[in-house]
Amino acid sequence: MESLRKERMRNLTFHILKYVIENPSFNIDEEITNEDLKTKFYFKQSDVLNYSNEFLNNSRLKDNIKSTLDEYLALHQRYKGEINESQVEDFKSIYKKLVDYYANINKNEDLQLLLHDGALLAEKIHWISLPIFKEVYMSNAGMLPEENLEEYYFHFHTIEDLYREITNDVKKVHWKSVQGDINLNKKMKMKIYTNRWGRHDYYTVQRTIEGWIISFLTFQNVKCKVNGESLDTDTGFYEILRHDSVQYPKDGVRYALETLWEEADSTEMSKEVLEKKLNEIAVWISEVEKATHKYQPSWCGYY
Incomplete structure (x- = not known):
């Protein structure tokens, strides 16, 4: 999301930082391709599209990025010798006391x-662990x-985020993951009921960057935003x-599609799970469509 741009930039910088630390022979002045961004630094396809120009100039890391990396590497080395x-155990103990306090x-x-x-x-543990936090957490x-x-860390939730990082909590964000790339451009089906035809129809859906x-019948490859609205001249989904006079919860479906897209993009959600969640939205649409016709007054005849 554009509103989380600086947070994503920060995390991608830490991706590169972690790679440099794990690969001391890597030369930060060497040529870097878009493929390197994906395979070495675990940039998602959308990251390469939206952020490569922020990091690279003529296939080299920009000077400001190299300067930041040098600064952070120095801090990492410094605190390795100080903590x-x-x-670390004292920090964990403080976190547990905070949990008890708020409970x-x-x-x-x-x-x-x-x-x-x-x-x-x-502050010390931060520079040792080099945590990757969810962008929305940093925004909050x-x-x-x-x-x-x-x-930043003078708050319970940010201390909790760091605790999860150093304890390998299930909610830890793993940097060696392209996350939602595993469910990109996969064809899935949504089963939606229409009163017009008295049956369910199948829509083909793909998540893109x-x-x-x-796609459905004559509507082929309709490009939509994350909330289902059109990227082009029509109105998308x-x-x-x-076209089939389907009644549905307009604001709710827009919100659901956007929320699902963001979850699918930021996690390793499988195609099967994504398709299941899409069909939960389809059931919602279908039941509203059925109820709209079933419960309208008999004298109304609007639908």
């Missing part, structure tokens, strides 16, 4: 002191971590539904 395992299990703790001590330790925090680490492509 020990007991400090009303132990209100005797000094909340401000816990957050202060947690933030100080978090109102700042990127590196803008002011002590301020721009949104969706939907909703023109197809209108």
